[in-house]
Amino acid sequence: MITKNIHSDFKICSSCGRKIEFRKKWEKNWPEIKFCSDECRRNKNKFDFRDAILVLLHERGSNKTICPSEVLPPEMKQDKVMMEHVRRSARLLAGDDKIEITQGGKVVDPTDFKGPIRLKLKINKTKESL
Numbered sequence: 001m002i003t004k005n006i007h008s009d010f011k012i013c014s015s016c017g018r019k020i021e022f023r024k025k026w027e028k029n030w031p032e033i034k035f036c037s038d039e040c041r042r043n044k045n046k047f048d049f050r051d052a053i054l055v056l057l058h059e060r061g062s063n064k065t066i067c068p069s070e071v072l073p074p075e076m077k078q079d080k081v082m083m084e085h086v087r088r089s090a091r092l093l094a095g096d097d098k099i100e101i102t103q104g105g106k107v108v109d110p111t112d113f114k115g116p117i118r119l120k121l122k123i124n125k126t127k128e129s130l
């Protein structure tokens with residue numbers, strides 16, 4: 001199970017949704033650390049695909065999955081950087097319990113996966129948004 005615990009030795013980056021492992025140099029300001037890297041800090045509000053992912057999933061229906069590339073316009077589908085931004089948004093949505101990230105039909109830990117993924121609406125929640 002995925003828990004969003006604020007464990008003392010790791011937290012989740014609020015930009016990319018990956019785990020941030022505790023580092024000694026952050027000892028004094030660990031509670032304030034929000035991003036795993038400067039790049040993530042810069043990217044936080046750039047290329048946010050969360051709405052696009054949710055809209056597409058709602059259009060598709062609750063039991064269907066989408067490939068993250070479907071969110072991108074055709075000319076961007078081969079763009080690895082843009083794809084990573086979609087995956088970043090997907091991790092955040094999964095961290096918020098709005099979607100599930102799957103590989104081979106199995107739900108994976110959104111903070112720690114590699115390789116191709118598919119996205120699915122999380123359905124054990126009432127639809128209060130959208």
Ligand SMILES: [Zn+2]
Nearest residue numbers: 013016036040
């Ligand atoms: Zn990050």
